[in-house]
Amino acid sequence: MDEEQKSVLLKSSSQFPIPPDVKFSYGTSGFRADALLLESTVFRAGILAALRSIKTRSMIGLMMTASHNKISDNGIKIADPSGGMLTQQWEPFADALANAPDSDRLLQLIVEFAEKENIKFDGDFRPEILLGRDTRPSGESLLEAAKQGIHSIVGSVGSDMGVVTTPQLHWMVRARNKGMKGSELEYFEQLSSSFRCLVDLIPGGSKTDSAENKLIVDGAHGVGGEKLDSLMKLLDGLNIEVRNSGKGTGILNEGVGADFVQKEKVVPDNFDSNDIGKRCASLDGDADRLVYFTVPSADSSKIDLVDGDKILSLFALYIKEQLSLLSTTGAEDNSYKPHLGVVQTAYANGASTDYLKGLGLEVALTPTGVKYLHEKAAEYDIGIYFEANGHGTILFSERFLSWLEDKNKELASASEGSQQQKAALRLLAVSKLINQAVGDALSVLLLVEAILQHKGWSIQYWNGLYQDLPSKQIKVIVKDRTAVVTTNAETQVASPQGIQEAINSETAKYPWGRSFIRPSGTEDVIRVYAEASTQDAADSLASSVAKLVDKYLGISSS
Numbered sequence: 001m002d003e004e005q006k007s008v009l010l011k012s013s014s015q016f017p018i019p020p021d022v023k024f025s026y027g028t029s030g031f032r033a034d035a036l037l038l039e040s041t042v043f044r045a046g047i048l049a050a051l052r053s054i055k056t057r058s059m060i061g062l063m064m065t066a067s068h069n070k071i072s073d074n075g076i077k078i079a080d081p082s083g084g085m086l087t088q089q090w091e092p093f094a095d096a097l098a099n100a101p102d103s104d105r106l107l108q109l110i111v112e113f114a115e116k117e118n119i120k121f122d123g124d125f126r127p128e129i130l131l132g133r134d135t136r137p138s139g140e141s142l143l144e145a146a147k148q149g150i151h152s153i154v155g156s157v158g159s160d161m162g163v164v165t166t167p168q169l170h171w172m173v174r175a176r177n178k179g180m181k182g183s184e185l186e187y188f189e190q191l192s193s194s195f196r197c198l199v200d201l202i203p204g205g206s207k208t209d210s211a212e213n214k215l216i217v218d219g220a221h222g223v224g225g226e227k228l229d230s231l232m233k234l235l236d237g238l239n240i241e242v243r244n245s246g247k248g249t250g251i252l253n254e255g256v257g258a259d260f261v262q263k264e265k266v267v268p269d270n271f272d273s274n275d276i277g278k279r280c281a282s283l284d285g286d287a288d289r290l291v292y293f294t295v296p297s298a299d300s301s302k303i304d305l306v307d308g309d310k311i312l313s314l315f316a317l318y319i320k321e322q323l324s325l326l327s328t329t330g331a332e333d334n335s336y337k338p339h340l341g342v343v344q345t346a347y348a349n350g351a352s353t354d355y356l357k358g359l360g361l362e363v364a365l366t367p368t369g370v371k372y373l374h375e376k377a378a379e380y381d382i383g384i385y386f387e388a389n390g391h392g393t394i395l396f397s398e399r400f401l402s403w404l405e406d407k408n409k410e411l412a413s414a415s416e417g418s419q420q421q422k423a424a425l426r427l428l429a430v431s432k433l434i435n436q437a438v439g440d441a442l443s444v445l446l447l448v449e450a451i452l453q454h455k456g457w458s459i460q461y462w463n464g465l466y467q468d469l470p471s472k473q474i475k476v477i478v479k480d481r482t483a484v485v486t487t488n489a490e491t492q493v494a495s496p497q498g499i500q501e502a503i504n505s506e507t508a509k510y511p512w513g514r515s516f517i518r519p520s521g522t523e524d525v526i527r528v529y530a531e532a533s534t535q536d537a538a539d540s541l542a543s544s545v546a547k548l549v550d551k552y553l554g555i556s557s558s
């Protein structure tokens with residue numbers, strides 16, 4: 001970095017001092033905080049994105065969102081060239097940048113890091129960053145601060161994509177780095193044409209596009225509803241009504257949205273007893289999560305939740321079915337057997353894991369946070385991952401896709417229209433429909449709808465694939481949540497000593513009992529999870545374990 005470049009950086013960073021007494025940490029969801037505290041952080045994330053762009057000689061993404069959190073919060077996430085999350089190796093540097101006390105220290109950190117990472121500022125590559133934001137009112141001015149950060153690395157440019165869903169921005173970064181245009185229109189066209197392809201391949205044609213069978217979507221008063229409206233203009237064969245679309249007076253994520261619906265298990269605003277039995281779905285504030293639900297009766301506000309585990313199960317069934325169609329009826333090619341795997345976290349309902357294993361599937365468990373699930377799923381030819389909260393996708397390896405393209409061509413010339421060829425075409429369409437960069441509520445929604453139509457299933461039938469074990473989650477405030485160290489994908493506590501044995505002996509008292517604790521990555525709490533054969537038993541196990549947490553780590557413990 002020459003003297004002029006340094007002075008530009010110093011001058012512009014002096015306009016974005018850090019707020020006093022706040023420590024920022026690049027967690028599973030990037031930086032997230034009250035929007036009023038975030039100007040300096042997004043400015044610095046802009047710098048980081050420009051450095052990452054130079055290092056990878058690719059386009060990088062910056063998304064301004066606090067997802068399902070309250071409207072006064074905001075946050076910033078960095079998308080790597082593949083469209084996935086920022087590499088974990090750069091997270092410590094992100095933390096250091098965000099917390100640097102002044103411009104001089106900031107500059108020093110950048111110079112040292114650039115040297116270590118061999119990042120050159122000689123101008124032979126023009127760093128480019130795609131910026132997006134959700135509908136939060138703080139988004140526009142924070143985006144300006146991020147742009148200033150980008151421009152403080154001389155020669156870097158930021159391209160503003162405006163209001164987009166998180167997965168759209170990740171998709172655009174991935175697409176552009178693959179030489180596509182990566183526009184919003186291209187995104188909508190890819191989703192709608194691959195959806196149409198799946199519907200056209202339904203044996204006997206689409207069965208369930210009648211008006212009575214419409215899907216009602218809760219848009220969380222966020223960006224997802226508006227984008228779904230635009231996408232629907234390109235779709236036929238699908239009847240969708242969007243509520244809480246963001247155009248009305250409701251407040252983002254308040255009493256609505258996928259996180260609320262999944263955690264509280266009650267109907268979101270603007271849904272009521274008129275919706276009994278109908279197929280409903282809920283997006284979160286930035287449309288990277290999706291859960292389905294039904295309103296079972298007028299007697300209570302409780303819903304029947306169809307969560308991420310059930311979406312995963314539906315996808316796994318369908319993919320497995322297509323793979324077996326592909327490998328039957330005279331398939332000579334035994335040299336390559338695609339490896340299908342599913343990835344969950346400890347929060348997956350035990351009944352879902354048993355169901356998936358019962359299908360003969362390989363089930364892997366990772367710690368909470370999509371970066372871990374995504375990484376694991378990428379090890380398979382086809383890796384399906386979902387968190388119970390509805391965040392997930394299906395990853396297809398390049399090797400598998402190129403084999404599948406060849407196979408499809410071969411089948412098209414030998415047996416066009418055969419069951420085998422249709423299976424190949426379906427798998428290719430799924431790989432285009434489902435976002436390969438991150439979990440995407442809109443593409444997941446279209447795939448669920450296509451599969452339900454394919455199978456002729458109602459939401460009730462789908463929900464009946466297996467019965468969830470009753471479960472309970474509790475948050476416990478402790479003195480220091482980092483005192484809890486977990487192992488085995490967060491299912492066991494390694495420290496403090498003794499607490500795991502105590503949890504084990506509580507759990508042993510309950511038929512089908514399972515319980516674990518872990519420090520949250522996004523809130524200053526210890527989370528307790530318990531499941532058992534009845535709701536009362538799950539509640540009671542969770543509360544006994546919460547008491548143990550309090551005893552070993554609580555405010556009152558010494």
Ligand SMILES: CC(=O)N[C@H]1[C@@H](OP(=O)(O)O)O[C@H](CO)[C@@H](O)[C@@H]1O
Pocket residue numbers: 028029067347368369370387389519520521522523527
């Ligand atoms: C139990 C739960 O839902 N945990 C969520 C929550 O993480 P915590 O580390 O549990 O706070 O937010 C993460 C980011 O959105 C999400 O990946 C995760 O599943």
Ligand SMILES: [Mg+2]
Pocket residue numbers: 067068284285286287288289
């Ligand atoms: Mg989200």
